[in-house]
Amino acid sequence: MRTRASGRTRGALGAVAITTVLALAGCAAGADSAESDGPKGNVTLTFLTFETPNLTARYWDDAIARASAKVPGVTIKKLVAPSADRVGYAKQLAASGQLPDVMIAVSPNGFAQAGQLAPWTDAELTEFIAPHSNPIDGKIYQLPYNTQPTPLVYYNKSDFAAAGITAPPKTYAELLDASAKLKAKGINPFVVGGGGKDTWADMFPLIGAVATDTYKQTPDWLSRKAAGQTKFTDPAFTKPVAKVADLAKNGYIDTAGLSRPYTDVEQAFRDNKGAMYPMGSWFAASADADKPGFDVGVFAWPSDDGSLVVPAYTGGGMTVSAKAPKVDLAKKWALAFMLDKTSLDNSVKTDGSIIALKNYTPPPGMGPVYTATANLYQQAVRENAIVDAFSIETGDGSMPPGLPDKAAAGVADLITGRKNADQFGSFLDQEWAKANR
Structure with a gap:
């Protein structure tokens, strides 16, 4: 997938390399709509995601269920982007007044400037290694949960x-x-x-x-x-x-x-x-x-x-619509999803993610290509050799x-x-x- 980054400090990336492993970016495919198996509650939130050969429908359904179990009162309706152009799809939905309440790996650029997204506060970003990645007018609109070398x-x-x-x-x-x-x-x-x-x-x-x-x-x-x-x-x-x-x-x-x-x-x-x-x-x-x-x-x-x-690039996480029903509850659910250890481990194992969260420990036994990728990234951080990825x-x-x-x-x-x-x-x-x- 394409994600996008800027405003990142190299010191923060150094911390990523020392304490975390490799990031995802996957690419979208298919279209679907389903409700999670989480408890029925007093608010239903739409969640726009994507599917790839690595990140299957089962991966997302299981992760949605785990997050929903941690936030009683929320029911999730899953939306799957029909192509890799998740931003374009989100724009189509927004134009018809249907911007999803929660989105993952969708660039906030354009949506944030139009007042369509709720900013994250410093108090909500305490678990993230690079909490001020990708500011828009000084505010953070997307959770910076992973880092990915590209290419x-x-x-x-x-x-x-x-x-x-x-x-x-x-x-x-x-x-x-x-x-x-x-x-x-x-x-x-x-x-x-x-x-x-x-x-x-x-x-x-x-x-x-x-x-x-x-x-x-x-x-x-x-x-x-x-x-x-x-x-x-x-x-x-x-x-x-x-x-x-x-x-x-x-x-x-x-x-x-x-x-x-x-x-x-x-x-x-x-x-x-x-x-x-x-x-x-x-x-x-x-x-x-x-x-x-x-x-x-x-x-x-x-x-x-x-x-x-x-x-x-460091970013790729959740954004929340400013018009979501019960924004605070939507943000709480998004954080529960992003901070779930099982989901993070699955992302590392299935999509090679470098998780940019404090105190995160990746699963053992990762393969040789992943290990070589992680080592190369860590070497670049040690040598202060990380730059932004053009167009991302x-x-x-x-x-x-x-x-x-x-x-x-x-x-x-x-x-x-x-x-x-x-x-x-x-x-x-x-x-x-x-x-x-």
Whole structure:
């Protein structure tokens, strides 16, 4: 799933690394409506969630029941987003006066500014390691319960060995060299997606490149853009964009992959249709739970000088409608859901979550891909190498609502050669201006 972050302190992320493990982001699919098995009460709340191969209907139903048992007087009606675009679906519901009372992993951007969400107080955020992540006008509207590196690069160790690549690349030049060696052996270097409603799945190479080339030098670059101090046509931004265009031009990104929806992208990697798979850290749990026919390794998108840079996001939790019946009770239920140990452990085991809660201890016996992912993230925190993930930010200084989807459409044009780096930058500047009119 796509979640979004900004306003995060690196000290807080350090605490996450020391005391927690890896985060989810999953992706939405399907549509459903059901009531929880919790006790019938004097208020019914609608709860918008999502389902993935990892986070099934059973996962959500069981978690809803546990939270409801802790908050007597609440009955939950479950709503399942029909696609990965949960924000778009929530907007549709809001436009008809049906904004869900509680939502999970839905960006508050746009809803909060319109007065549609209830802010969380400091007293309600005492259990969270980074309680002031993603502020909007100084207020917190989404519970910051997990951290997810987005992306890391998962790779097929057998393909690397076949191409004579003895170690994962640390510099960008080494990444290009590895890509050339793979292509020479008839192995597609990168698996990408972006088909159907999952256009966001093409963004990961660009997010990685912006992290190493733009945010590494200027961590608040997007905030400066919001203040009118930078442009997407600036060389600081077009340089990483050009890298992605060149990867495609050199045949290292298979353009046919742009027709694949998210689930098919993962399956393509599992089916050995490409050696490298830039993806959020949630893939780690999937790789351990259903091991492909090859060993999977992981590395960070390489920078020019080889220094470690990892884009990541802290957030993803519950938001509560300002017009929910009994807002205080809705918030109490949302907190009960978020703080439930069983639900958190299940999220770690099924979706590779890094839980950003004080005193949380992850379940033992996690698999090798998850462990490698967690170790890489923790290394980045120790080296002060965490930056925001471009287009996944929320809060002050983030992209205007709807612009990340425009960016994903632009990346498809970039990969197919319909836009070059300068044209892509101009496109984003124009779309930014339209979104702020």
